[in-house]
Amino acid sequence: MTSITSAVPLTDLPFPKTEYERRQRKVFEAMERANLDALIVTAHGHLQYLSGYDGRGAYFMPFPLILGPGQKLTFVVREYELGSVRPDSCVEEIVPYTEQSDFVPVCADAIRRFGLKGRRIGLELGCWNLAPAxxxxxxxxxxxxxxxxxxxxxxxxxxxxxxxxxxxxxxAMELTDVAVRVFQQSLREGITEAEVAANIESEVEKAGGTVRATSSTLLFGERTKFSHGSPKRHPIRKNEPAFMELGGVKNGYACGLVRSAVLGRHAETELLHDLSIEALEAVISAIKPGATAGEVDAAGRGVLKRHGHPEFLNHRVGYQTGINWVERGNISLEPGATDILEPNMTLHMPMILCGESGYLIGTSEHVLVTEHGAEILSRTPHTLYRA
Incomplete structure (x- = not known):
């Protein structure tokens, strides 16, 4: 097995190398608490968090980042992707494999080189990008x-x-706020979802960033009954709702928001939105250091129960954010969750309600947990926009 050390200057990393080293130290401390002798990281968001590389080339097979105390971090990647991994990663020790059949023996050999025979190795079994095979x-x-x-x-x-x-x-949230304003200001009878998405992308680009608009949710009229629907050439008509969930992106960090609007009047949208605001504000009030994720979730559900419509909320009230929009295995604000909130956590709470007719309407906030509660990051009100 050949080990390849990068000599390319680390010019493409979004953060200083010292920041990645700080993160790695924190992970090593967590490994010690978990009695792990090595850790194999495969989730793309976690790879990017620890190394700078976003894992894009790992659609074919995992690109494990192997961590062991006292050892150099080692990346196992496809040889074809070396040209991307080298400049986009702070990891110097890179071990290549060529075909899918090579992955497991090469990865196993890299682990054996750590000299950990008989020790405990952690795998991200509940994350994407690691198949049972x-x-x-x-x-x-x-x-x-x-x-x-x-x-x-x-x-x-x-x-x-x-x-x-x-x-x-x-x-990233400043970019999202630009996107929200363009969404609201673009609404007029006959304009299509695709046209509004194009307006958003253009204005966010002028603001110096990117936004996940075409790959996120932007829907008009009856199409607001779709979950996670991408924008199409579908126009909005008078007295129809509009719904968006998208986020500005900087260095892989996305700050998403949900905002809803009505072109004219739409009774069901207005009812759902009023309830979503009340539930969202209860959730935000419950966020503080020491609160559990389950307690925050319960605060939102309690509002809907008092109004006699607990069935309107058929998903969790929020989740941990950072690199990537979401990563499977991250903290989830859901019933019974025991994770403890700490200062400097960031959370997104999409309070999207499903009405009796199937409309998915609501609002959200992206917050920073502070010593005293929650700081809302957006500057656009979470009220219903009327065009």
Missing amino acids: DVSALQVQLSDFKFADATRLVATVAAVKTEMELEVMRF
Whole structure:
């Protein structure tokens, strides 16, 4: 097996190398608490958090980042992707494989080089990008090792943001606010979802960033009954609702928002939106250090129960944010969740309600957990916009 060390200057990293080293130290501390001797990171958001590389090339097979105390971080990647991994990663030790059949033996060999025979290795079993076949094949190759589920380890570390990260997220939210204003100002009878999405992308680009508009939700009229529907050449008519959920992006950090509007009047949209505001504000009031994710979720559901419509909310009230819009395995604000909120966590609460006719309407906020509660990052009101 050949080890390749990058000599390319680290000019493409969004943060200083010292920031990545700080993150890695925090993960090593978490590994020690979890009694892990090594950790294999495969979730794309976690790879980007720890190394700078976004994992885009790993659609074919995992690109594991292997961490072991006292050892150099090691990336196992496809040889074809070396040209991208080198400049976009702070990891110097890169081990390549060529074909899919090479992945497991090369990865297993890289782990053995850590000298951890018989030790405990953490896998992100509850995250994307690690297939059951990958896990079983590694277990065969490394039968003398003990494997443990480390799905939440990197997520828990990444949940608490540094000032450097928060600066990036605040800029991303400025881009989102631009997108919201364009969404609202573009609404007129006959304009299509696709045209509004194009307006948003153009104005956000002028503001110096990007927005996930065409890949996010932007819907008019009866199409607001679709969950996560992308914009089409579908026009809005008088007395119809409009719905968007999108976010500005900076250095991989996305700050999403939900906003709704009505062109004229629409009784069901107005009812759902009034309820969503009340529930959202109850959720925000419940956010503080020491609160559990489940308690925050219960605050929103309690509002709907008092109004006799608990069935209007058929999903969690929010989730941890940061690199990537969401990452499977991150903190989820859902019934019974026991995760404890800490200062400098960032959360998105999409309070989207499903009405009796199937309309999905609501609002959201993206907040920073502070010592005293929650700071709302957006500057656009979460009220219903009337065009």
